[in-house]
Amino acid sequence: MHHFQYINDELFCENVPVRQICEAVGTPAFIYSRGTLERHFRIFEEPFLPVDHIVCYSMKACSNIAILRVFANLGSGTDIVSGGELFRALAAGVDASRIVYSGVGKKASEIDEALKAEILMFNVESEEELHLVNQRAVALGKRARIALRVNPNVDPLTHPYISTGLKKNKFGIDVERSLELYGRAADMEGIEAIGVDCHIGSQLTELSPFLEAIDRLKEMIGILRSRGISIQYLDIGGGLGIPYDQEEPPAPSLYGTAIVDRIANLNVKLILEPGRLLVGNAGILVTQVLFRKQGPEKSFIIVDAAMNDLIRPSLYNAHHAVWKVARKTNGVNGRIVADLVGPICESSDFLAQSREMEAVETGDLLALMSAGAYGFSMSSNYNSRPRAAEVLVDGDRYFVIRDRESYQDLIRGEHIPPAILQTS
Numbered sequence: 001m002h003h004f005q006y007i008n009d010e011l012f013c014e015n016v017p018v019r020q021i022c023e024a025v026g027t028p029a030f031i032y033s034r035g036t037l038e039r040h041f042r043i044f045e046e047p048f049l050p051v052d053h054i055v056c057y058s059m060k061a062c063s064n065i066a067i068l069r070v071f072a073n074l075g076s077g078t079d080i081v082s083g084g085e086l087f088r089a090l091a092a093g094v095d096a097s098r099i100v101y102s103g104v105g106k107k108a109s110e111i112d113e114a115l116k117a118e119i120l121m122f123n124v125e126s127e128e129e130l131h132l133v134n135q136r137a138v139a140l141g142k143r144a145r146i147a148l149r150v151n152p153n154v155d156p157l158t159h160p161y162i163s164t165g166l167k168k169n170k171f172g173i174d175v176e177r178s179l180e181l182y183g184r185a186a187d188m189e190g191i192e193a194i195g196v197d198c199h200i201g202s203q204l205t206e207l208s209p210f211l212e213a214i215d216r217l218k219e220m221i222g223i224l225r226s227r228g229i230s231i232q233y234l235d236i237g238g239g240l241g242i243p244y245d246q247e248e249p250p251a252p253s254l255y256g257t258a259i260v261d262r263i264a265n266l267n268v269k270l271i272l273e274p275g276r277l278l279v280g281n282a283g284i285l286v287t288q289v290l291f292r293k294q295g296p297e298k299s300f301i302i303v304d305a306a307m308n309d310l311i312r313p314s315l316y317n318a319h320h321a322v323w324k325v326a327r328k329t330n331g332v333n334g335r336i337v338a339d340l341v342g343p344i345c346e347s348s349d350f351l352a353q354s355r356e357m358e359a360v361e362t363g364d365l366l367a368l369m370s371a372g373a374y375g376f377s378m379s380s381n382y383n384s385r386p387r388a389a390e391v392l393v394d395g396d397r398y399f400v401i402r403d404r405e406s407y408q409d410l411i412r413g414e415h416i417p418p419a420i421l422q423t424s
């Protein structure tokens with residue numbers, strides 16, 4: 001459930017007409033609903049309340065500091081994957097003792113930053129990384145709390161680009177090697193192994209892969225404890241899917257209760273890293289129709305948002321529903337089948353293909369739904385397109401939480417060397 005709804009055929013975000021925001025900030029614009037963000041957080045956390053846990057929002061899904069703060073106010077930590085994300089999380093006021101650091105390629109400088117910030121835990125993804133974390137911790141006179149990210153070899157049954165828990169994926173360390181490595185970590189001066197971690201993929205629509213992965217990790221925790229390695233944290237990553245189209249992912253309550261059941265008596269503090277579930281349906285991307293064009297085989301609606309703003313359709317063939325900001329329910333406009341495309345010079349620049357929808361006119365505003373996760377955070381400046389504005393709606397007020405980029409922003413940090421500047 002989200003707070004984007006029609007009132008008299010006009011799309012509102014909470015109590016604010018979407019058109020009113022677009023008139024003020026222009027298009028394309030990402031619009032998020034605070035009420036929806038908070039609702040999703042509470043619904044997700046609810047089944048875990050009876051057990052010791054931390055929700056560490058996986059901020060790669062949407063990393064605006066205002067969004068991070070909305071969750072931090074509810075007690076959320078964050079799952080980070082770079083020094084840049086650590087910087088954002090701290091700038092937003094996230095408590096460092098609730099930050100976990102995942103990712104296969106951490107640099108020494110990034111490890112240092114996280115050690116100095118005293119984050120909760122590094123999710124270590126290789127033996128070489130473990131040695132580097134140890135080395136950096138010793139150099140800084142600290143002990144790094146770590147979990148190994150275990151690759152449990154479970155098929156998440158999702159898009160291959162976003163599945164991470166299979167043997168062939170670059171993520172994590174297989175079970176056998178992890179067990180060995182925990183043994184070695186016990187002798188490292190700068191390392192304190194406190195957890196076991198996994199994340200098997202994203203947009204999962206089945207429960208069974210999560211439970212299978214947890215079973216493997218449970219078994220590992222038993223073995224480690226029998227060897228005197230005291231594991232206190234179990235991080236099961238994120239990955240719960242959301243409905244974009246026809247998908248029917250398990251409800252968060254079902255996911256939560258199944259997991260809580262599964263870890264009963266395990267005596268661990270649970271870490272959860274949801275991303276998409278919290279923000280996906282809490283954000284939309286609004287765009288304006290520039291032109292309509294009839295090709296010999298297809299109809300095109302050319303809009304002012306493009307793959308640089310929302311790359312998911314081009315990259316994963318992802319479906320985003322298209323809603324008119326001002327719809328007509330009397331059917332006067334009729335229906336069309338068209339491709340919704342952007343101005344970028346690539347045939348893969350589409351936001352929807354062969355989509356049946358109510359007819360549109362030049363100047364109409366369209367909302368790409370479920371664009372809150374991996375929307376703005378994956379956007380780029382390709383074709384020298386300034387990135388979109390981001391807006392947060394709160395009841396009957398709204399706030400610009402990221403200015404639309406200017407042309408000046410596009411060339412910030414670029415320099416023409418004097419030798420090249422000389423024309424003669």
Ligand code: LLP
Pocket residue numbers: 058061079102103162199201202203204237238239240273274275276277312316373374378
């Ligand atoms: N934890 C780790 C270690 C992750 O790598 C991810 C996502 C998450 C948590 C959060 O997963 P979520 O709850 O959002 O499924 N760009 C793709 C999704 C990539 C996901 C990467 N990792 C998309 O647009 O579908």
